[in-house]
Amino acid sequence: LKEVTHAFEARNPGTRVLLSFGSSGKFYTQLTQGLEADLYFSAERLYPELLEKKGLAEAGTRRPYAIGRMVIWLDRRLGLNPSPEALKNLRITRLAIANPVHAPYGRAAITLLEHYGLLRRRTDAPVPCLKKPFSHLSWEDISWERLSQGVEAYWDASPLRQGKASFQFVYGENISHTAQLALTATQAGILALSLAVHESLSRPGVYWLAPLESHLTLEQDYVILKGRRRPEVLAFYTFVGSPEARAIFKRYGFLLPGE
The missing domain is CATH 3.40.190.10 (Periplasmic binding protein-like II)
Structure with a gap:
């Protein structure tokens, strides 16, 4: 994700992306308790789905960006x-x-x-x-x-x-x-x-x-958080699904949604 961020910033010189890394579960808990962020990237699909159900994510913005190995x-x-x-x-x-x-x-x-x-x-x-x-x-x-x-x-x-x-x-x-x-x-x-x-x-x-069938599927989803649908957020959200970003994920061994 760091390399994807650098590629995005190179194409958008006036925009900086601040990344915070941690476990998906801990960030989910913090978001339900009021943590402020624009987007949430999870190592699986369940937490973004729960944020949607709780009304803490922008409807229709949850989608997979990679499948972990x-x-x-x-x-x-x-x-x-x-x-x-x-x-x-x-x-x-x-x-x-x-x-x-x-x-x-x-x-x-x-x-x-x-x-x-x-x-x-x-x-x-x-x-x-x-x-x-x-x-x-x-x-x-x-x-x-x-x-x-x-x-x-x-x-x-x-x-x-x-x-x-x-x-x-x-x-x-x-x-x-x-x-x-x-x-x-x-x-x-x-x-x-x-x-x-x-x-x-x-x-x-x-x-x-490990073969994919040997463990729970790591479909990694991301979502725009409620009230954060600003132009620069949408731009980064869209870039993550672009061919350039997908090529970066693939280079690091991720499988890509739809392939």
Whole structure:
């Protein structure tokens, strides 16, 4: 999004775009509490949809701008080929994921681990709809905000723990913070492809690209917030859907709506 913003500003010299980065869930909560902003970009579709329903977004402006891809990223120094199976290796004792309580990429990471049998749902976990098959699971089927006790209070991680003296999840506030944790603290993480292809991660690490069907779909939507339909806001909103912006998103590994 930074590169898209720079391209827009180059075409509109008198306009500056101020970006604020954080988890989609936390920004959603802040917007419902009065946070002022012109546009809201989410890592999935649910939060913009909820803003529409609450009358906090301009009607008819919610639309997808990209579809995110997930990767398993490993530090090259581990000497492992990245894959779901590699996460069982005894050398991997910490795994960075975005916090699923408020970060869509963390929620998708949970479903990816479940898909490959690395997490198993606990029968005693107080999470709605856990009996629903993964293939029929949607963003609305779990009250993610209730997962405040950590992943292992709700999922059995014994496939990841087996044979290891210790194992723990390390939670990032958002997917960018998660990438930093993987790079500096854990040597392993479930990250966004858009970050894994960046030189800061591609040089020290290797990654495995998860199939789309292995996790919740990360359809990333954006919307103009209520009362913010100013000419410069509309100009940036339109530019995000332009061929120039779409080419930038594609270069970073995103899939594009309609393709």
